[in-house]
Amino acid sequence: MKNSYDVIVIGGGPAGCMAAGLVAESGLSTLLLERESVPRFHIGESLMPECYWPLQRLGMIDRMNASKFTRKKSVQFVGASGKESAPFYFTQHDPRESSTTWQVERAEFDRMLFERAGELGAECHDRTRVLDVLLDENQAARGVKVRTTEGQTLEIDARVIMDGSGLQALIANKLSLREDMPNLQKAAIWAYYKNAKRDDGDNAGATIVMHTLEKDSWFWFIPLSDDVTSIGCVGDSDYMVKTGLDSEARYNLELSRCPGLASRLEDAERVSKIHVAKEYSYSTRQHSGQGWVLIGDAFGFIDPLYSSGVYFALVMGERAADAVIEGFRKNDLSAQQLGNWCENFKSGSQLIKKLVEAFYTKEFSFGGFIRDNPQFGGNLTDLLIGRIFYDGAEKIFDQMDPAIEEAQQASPMQ
Structure with a gap:
């Protein structure tokens, strides 16, 4: 490593690799640092169809099509009783190639992105831990302190730091910018299975979202390659991990309460340990400063429900x-310049947050809402595929917000 770069990107996930590849391609000297060994395990395996466009810009579409990743052409929802909705087929909404997306093993997917960033000119180092982001007295970034693979501690200068350090959120934690989302303090417990039953045809690679009885939690069902399926459970953190049950017992109990999974797991075998993540939903109150900008999960994370994480990154x-x-x-590395995209991004991502909050409202039914308001079917599918950055994407909530309020008021639980 040199002692100075134009740009240092922290984190070798989708946000960091995307950023490093593009800034390096423009001719800026770029250092990409990842603390783990690449490839490395990560959750967040289901891609929204709108991932197609940033992946196309990065030159990744041919490689994705040549990969063994499962093709995802639909999403489906299963109610607490086990009743299945009709699948949402993306090509019925948009017949273009971009409507077929992928279920990815993140270790392999992120490795492909990391290598692509290097091909575009970024200097890429894994097993290199960023110990600190160096700021001056005005909180302007001037570089990073790192520990190399060989155990050396170095200070490296840069004019811009792009922080894609994930939930480690180096700059946000250093400057106390993190703000938790109190109504989305969830926990996820998941594992991997062989031989879980999948649907036939175009729904074989679907992400399936399944409620448990009483809607106390929900499961994701994500078909991966080699007949492995990611099956995870999400619920309130207090319910999932703070009730006296260990994670294994809680996961198995929720499995028994999920009618939609029973037939799919009849011949399945669990092939992994139990994994746990908790209280991961948060935002940041400032997203850029002089010489620095937050990206990916270091910017914030909403919820795994609609598989928006990789797309947002x-x-x-x-x-x-x-x-x-x-x-x-322009020789302008101010907070305003480096963050000039943030407000538009937040406006779009807020629509996914509102959709997540609607799902967690037990009294509300998406199926009932669309039956009563069929004119919003296309609008809802837009949100499910990630098409959120256009005027009018928010129109569905003109009707959905009062419908949620009416359902809550009509509920005998109120």
Whole structure:
């Protein structure tokens, strides 16, 4: 490693690789640092169809199509009784190639992105831990302190730091910018299975979202390659991990309470340990500063429900990269310049947050809402595929917000 770069990108996930690849391609000297050994395990395996466009810009579509990743053409929802909705087939909404997406093993997917960033000119180092982001007295970034693979501690200068450090959130924690989402304090417990039963045809690769009895939790069902399926349970953190049951017992109890999974797991075998993540939903109150910008989960994370995490990471990496490239061209690396994309991004991502909150409202039924308001079917599918950055994407909530309020008022639990 040199002792100075134009841009240092922290984190070798989708946001960091996207950002590093694009800024390096523009001619800026770029250092990409990942603390783990690449490839490394990560959750977040289901891609929204709109991932197609940032992946296309990065030159990844042919590689994705040549991969063994499961093709995802639909999503489906299963109620607490086990009743299945009709699948949402993306191509019925948009017949273009972009409507077929992927269920990915993140170790392999992130490795492909990491290598692509290197091909585009970024200097990429894994097993290199960023110990600190160095700020001056005005909280302007000036570099990082790292521990190398060989155990050396170095300080490296940079004019811009792009923080894609994930839930470690180096800058946000250093500057106390993190704000938890009190109504989304969830926990996830998941494992991997062989031979779980999948549907036939175009729904074989579907992400399936299944409620448990009483809607106390929900399961994801994500078909991966080699007949492995990711099956995870999400619920309130207090319910999932703070009730006296260990994670294994809680997971097995919720499995027994999920009618939609019973037939799918009749011949299945669990092939992994139990994994747990908790209280991961948060936002940040400031997203950029002089010489620094937050991207990916370091910017914030909503919820795994609609598989928006990787898509948001790619979009943030792309938009932040464009802001950085323009900033160097204009010799303006201010907070305003590096974060000029943030408000538009937040406006779009808020629609997914509202959709998540609607799902967690026990009294509300999406199926009933669409039956009563069929004119919003296309709008809802737009949100499910990630098409959220256009005027009018929010229109569904003009009717959904009062419908949720009416359902809550009519509920005998009130």
